[in-house]
Amino acid sequence: MGIFWKKLKLTQSNLNAIEACGGEIMKISELIQESDWKSEKHVPVVECPDSVKADKFFEVTVAIGKEVAHPNTTAHHICWISLYFLPEGEKFPCQIGKFAFNSHGASVKGPDTSTVYTHHKVTAWMKTSKPGTIIAVSLCNIHGLWQYSKQIKVD
Amino acid sequence: MGIFWKKLKLTQSNLNAIEACGGEIMKISELIQESDWKSEKHVPVVECPDSVKADKFFEVTVAIGKEVAHPNTTAHHICWISLYFLPEGEKFPCQIGKFAFNSHGASVKGPDTSTVYTHHKVTAWMKTSKPGTIIAVSLCNIHGLWQYSKQIKVD
Amino acid sequence: MGIFWKKLKLTQSNLNAIEACGGEIMKISELIQESDWKSEKHVPVVECPDSVKADKFFEVTVAIGKEVAHPNTTAHHICWISLYFLPEGEKFPCQIGKFAFNSHGASVKGPDTSTVYTHHKVTAWMKTSKPGTIIAVSLCNIHGLWQYSKQIKVD
Amino acid sequence: MGIFWKKLKLTQSNLNAIEACGGEIMKISELIQESDWKSEKHVPVVECPDSVKADKFFEVTVAIGKEVAHPNTTAHHICWISLYFLPEGEKFPCQIGKFAFNSHGASVKGPDTSTVYTHHKVTAWMKTSKPGTIIAVSLCNIHGLWQYSKQIKVD
Numbered sequence: 001m002g003i004f005w006k007k008l009k010l011t012q013s014n015l016n017a018i019e020a021c022g023g024e025i026m027k028i029s030e031l032i033q034e035s036d037w038k039s040e041k042h043v044p045v046v047e048c049p050d051s052v053k054a055d056k057f058f059e060v061t062v063a064i065g066k067e068v069a070h071p072n073t074t075a076h077h078i079c080w081i082s083l084y085f086l087p088e089g090e091k092f093p094c095q096i097g098k099f100a101f102n103s104h105g106a107s108v109k110g111p112d113t114s115t116v117y118t119h120h121k122v123t124a125w126m127k128t129s130k131p132g133t134i135i136a137v138s139l140c141n142i143h144g145l146w147q148y149s150k151q152i153k154v155d
Numbered sequence: 156m157g158i159f160w161k162k163l164k165l166t167q168s169n170l171n172a173i174e175a176c177g178g179e180i181m182k183i184s185e186l187i188q189e190s191d192w193k194s195e196k197h198v199p200v201v202e203c204p205d206s207v208k209a210d211k212f213f214e215v216t217v218a219i220g221k222e223v224a225h226p227n228t229t230a231h232h233i234c235w236i237s238l239y240f241l242p243e244g245e246k247f248p249c250q251i252g253k254f255a256f257n258s259h260g261a262s263v264k265g266p267d268t269s270t271v272y273t274h275h276k277v278t279a280w281m282k283t284s285k286p287g288t289i290i291a292v293s294l295c296n297i298h299g300l301w302q303y304s305k306q307i308k309v310d
Numbered sequence: 311m312g313i314f315w316k317k318l319k320l321t322q323s324n325l326n327a328i329e330a331c332g333g334e335i336m337k338i339s340e341l342i343q344e345s346d347w348k349s350e351k352h353v354p355v356v357e358c359p360d361s362v363k364a365d366k367f368f369e370v371t372v373a374i375g376k377e378v379a380h381p382n383t384t385a386h387h388i389c390w391i392s393l394y395f396l397p398e399g400e401k402f403p404c405q406i407g408k409f410a411f412n413s414h415g416a417s418v419k420g421p422d423t424s425t426v427y428t429h430h431k432v433t434a435w436m437k438t439s440k441p442g443t444i445i446a447v448s449l450c451n452i453h454g455l456w457q458y459s460k461q462i463k464v465d
Numbered sequence: 466m467g468i469f470w471k472k473l474k475l476t477q478s479n480l481n482a483i484e485a486c487g488g489e490i491m492k493i494s495e496l497i498q499e500s501d502w503k504s505e506k507h508v509p510v511v512e513c514p515d516s517v518k519a520d521k522f523f524e525v526t527v528a529i530g531k532e533v534a535h536p537n538t539t540a541h542h543i544c545w546i547s548l549y550f551l552p553e554g555e556k557f558p559c560q561i562g563k564f565a566f567n568s569h570g571a572s573v574k575g576p577d578t579s580t581v582y583t584h585h586k587v588t589a590w591m592k593t594s595k596p597g598t599i600i601a602v603s604l605c606n607i608h609g610l611w612q613y614s615k616q617i618k619v620d
């Protein structure tokens with residue numbers, strides 16, 4: 001468990017906090033799911049260069065349903081994708097952006113009548129002088145939170 | 156003023172409401188600025204096809220500073236771009252999406268020290284079976300709200 | 311029309327821009343509706359003190375459906391309220407906040423099955439040393455954008 | 466470690482995924498911090514009734530800096546609070562709301578010149594027929610993500 005402990009950055013004090021509550025503390029950390037995008041439609045897959053030039057804007061595209069399509073209806077859809085960047089060696093991530101997908105067919109005639117839909121895909125542009133990890137988090141209105149990470153190097 | 160009246164869809168009841176307040180009512184409508192993007196850096200220029208196929212997702216790119224660059228610093232930056240679509244002949248617009256640009260260089264070392272910046276440009280995907288107007292609204296943290304419109308046809 | 315012209319801060323150059331497009335330019339300004347909250351459920355009514363102390367946080371509550379209730383279902387609901395403040399005599403508003411209401415009953419069992427709903431009401435806290443106008447804008451997912459303004463003085 | 470394993474809902478497959486990447490996968494789950502609000506200013510403390518009536522809206526107030534004040538300047542501030550609810554026994558949380566605090570003193574005169582600030586506190590209203598856990602997540606623009614949970618019962 002030593003490797004496990006270290007890789008997940010868990011500390012003794014976290015474990016103490018959990019025990020002190022005498023039971024389950026549901027934390028958002030425990031609820032953010034991950035999986036293999038080749039079989040799981042919910043994964044917010046990040047596509048960007050593996051290596052970028054320092055201080056030059058580059059494209060980051062995030063899409064749900066890369067291999068297996070995800071529904072887009074008034075009752076069932078992806079609400080948003082949030083993008084973070086953790087520079088290597090640093091403690092705190094910064095939020096690159098938050099992209100909310102707001103049209104899912106609703107109109108005065110009822111659900112799925114407007115013909116207007118926002119797709120669960122976005123391209124943003126960012127820059128950094130430090131390598132690090134790009135992390136995407138997304139929300140499905142009925143299947144909760146999902147995450148995906150990709151490391152980038154800087155030339 | 157007849158043409159003016161009609162083009163801006165103003166009604167007698169709006170004018171009555173203004174007069175009844177006995178003075179200036181500042182409304183958000185009056186505060187959303189517009190201008191020529193070739194000389195004004197704040198305009199959220201929409202780029203997308205002039206004509207799209209019904210019910211097929213197409214790309215919409217919105218960028219500030221298309222001709223004249225806009226600053227991106229901790230003290231002065233573009234906060235977000237919001238995208239709407241008004242189907243032709245309809246009364247109510249739907250919001251396609253809202254894209255918040257959240258990294259502007261802040262870190263524990265102070266303003267403009269992180270090297271991480273989100274550019275004020277986004278590409279989204281939408282579909283519709285009806286022609287209409289795509290409208291972008293953006294917010295500069297010190298220069299307020301700006302808008303831009305582009306009409307699209309459907310094949 | 312002189313009074314009308316002045317109250318709405320319209321300029322000759324705006325009118326020229328409209329004419330130059332050769333027809334209707336749909337602008338977001340034209341689409342943000344307003345009405346009497348005593349009979350119209352969509353109005354985002356702002357409640358806060360008429361006069362506040364300089365540089366001291368005060369409460370601002372904004373609610374839709376103050377007199378006439380507004381539905382809250384998966385198919386029909388209020389998406390968000392956005393709050394702005396325009397200091398008196400200044401040109402640019404700042405955005406106080408944006409409050410998105412995200413739970414409207416959706417679950418894996420279908421629309422209106424989760425029992426979890428977010429009400430279209432929010433209380434925020436702000437401060438200012440200058441009098442001015444607080445402006446609320448809200449979005450109904452099928453009936454579009456609505457606005458309301460309230461002026462505040464500073465002791 | 467058995468208790469630890471179960472309380473954190475970790476699975477063998479998560480551990481395999483980590484090992485397969487041959488090193489550190491930075492995940493957002495690992496970056497969302499928590500602490501004791503009596504000494505840590507960043508904690509988004511949730512205040513609401515311990516027990517609520519089924520299907521009746523109740524108030525939820527979330528505030529940062531409950532005991533130790535948090536700065537609110539153009540360079541250093543709280544960006545937003547996001548609220549989730551996980552009904553007891555269910556797998557997926559729903560997002561109650563997202564409240565962005567957008568004014569931190571910026572104006573054309575520079576940082577901390579507008580006198581207009583949004584406080585990092587919000588009151589929202591929600592309802593549920595099921596007991597569960599309310600979870601708040603917040604973002605400091607330089608100190609990253611923080612979380613707090615509170616369980617509620619239903620009469």
